[in-house]
Amino acid sequence: MSVDVFQLTIHYLALDEQQAPQIRERQALIPTNAQVCHLLEQLHLSYNGKPAKGYARFSSDKSPLMQESMELWLQQPDDFMQLAKTATAELVKQLTEHQLAESGYLLISHYRYLATDYLLLCLLGSKEHFSVTAELDLAAAKHLDIARMQLAARIDLTEYQLNREHPHAISFIRGRAGRKVADFFLDFLGCEEGSDAKENSKQMLSSVEEYLSAAEFDPAEKSQVRQQVYQYCEEQSKQGQDVVLKELSEAMDPDDQHGFLHYCAEQQLAVAEQFPVEVKSLKPLVKFSGAGAGVSVSFEQKHLGERVVYDPQQDILTIRGVPPNLKDQLQRFLTGSSQ
Known part of the structure; x- marks a missing residue:
């Protein structure tokens, strides 16, 4: 287990x-075993998969309570319960001040995933489920609703200890409530918002397209490069890692590993050397999509010119090989209409 x-x-x-x-x-730590490790692995992967995350750093303009408590704990690792107690009290205070009516299980953990240490704080709801006993009786129990994790923050302790001013060592899930949740977490942790994953991703996307337009690639090669960019960024996101510009350049073109890197420098493009990525913003690299006037269309770029043909003169999109589920709906509807 990782x-x-x-x-x-x-x-x-x-x-x-x-x-x-x-x-x-709770007055003591939970003993560590394989079950606990499996739980944290699920939480880690679920957190990585959340698309709407904010990034921050501790701020001198906010309450220093959480940073001071964490620094004391880093000096005295055995005093984790004091850190948890401080975090719990501050969470209750900020929930009250921000008028957020939240309940559930507050989980606070220090763990390591693939050589990186993290401090995770998350509030999890519970869900009732039913089972059948050996005697065929019904039994009910509650389980943690990991999939719906909405209030959570995570500190990359490895990055933080190397650079206390790192712009995205601290992250949090923005959640469905948007700005209100962002304000809550910034006040709870005593942080100010730092790196913007969405904006960084859009800037990188724009720079990749500019590079492809300037480079001597044929259409098939451009499509392949876009796929490689998307796959690299998607993998980094799944691992909870930043996109590194040098690594991205290497992934784009094995024959010219520094091509994109040098292009960004020469053209003075505003692409950060390292930044968190929002994969959702990179979908245009591999997919066309649009909606309007009651019509929604989406297809992978590789199908353009083959299964999907666009005639710009007549503004007609032709699709060959209609998806089976859509085809079935259309045939049922046409059959019903004729009858």
Whole structure:
């Protein structure tokens, strides 16, 4: 297993009749075993898969409480429960001030994944499920709803200890509530927003297209380069790693590994040397999509000119080989209409 869990504790956050948060604290660490490691691996992968993340650094203009508590813990690793207690109290305070009515299990853990240490803080809901016993009786139990993790923050301790001012060592899930959740996490952690994954990804996408237009690639080669860029960025995102410009350049063209890197420098393109990526923003590299006037169309770029043909003069899109499920719907509808 690729996860090593060093310290873990879980508290329970409930709401009273006035919707005020109440905490039931665990008084000791949870013993580490294979089951715990498997849980953290699932949480790590689920967190990496969340598309809407913000990035931040500790700020002198915000409360220093969380940073000070974390620094004390880094000096005295055995005092993890004090860090968890401070984080829990600050979470309750900020939830109250931001008027967020949230309940669930607050999980705080120090773990290592592929040689990188992390501090994860997440609030997980629970979901009831049913099972059948050996005697064929029904039994009900609750499980942590990892898939719907919405309130979570993670600190890359390895990056943070190398550079306290790293612009994206701290990340958080923005969640469905958008700006309100972002403000909550920034205040909770005592941070200011740093690197913008979405903007960095868009800038990189624009620079790749500019490079492809200037380079002597034929259409097939351009399509292959776009695929390689997307695959590299997607893999980095899955691993929770940043895109590194030098590595991206190497992935784009094995015959000229520094071509894109040198082009960015020569043209003074505003592409960061290292940045978190939002894969969703890179979909135009490999897919065409659009919607309007009641019509929605989406297809992979590799099909253009083969299964999908566009006539710009007549503004007609021809699709050969209609997807089976769509074809079935159309045939059923036409049959029903004729009858």
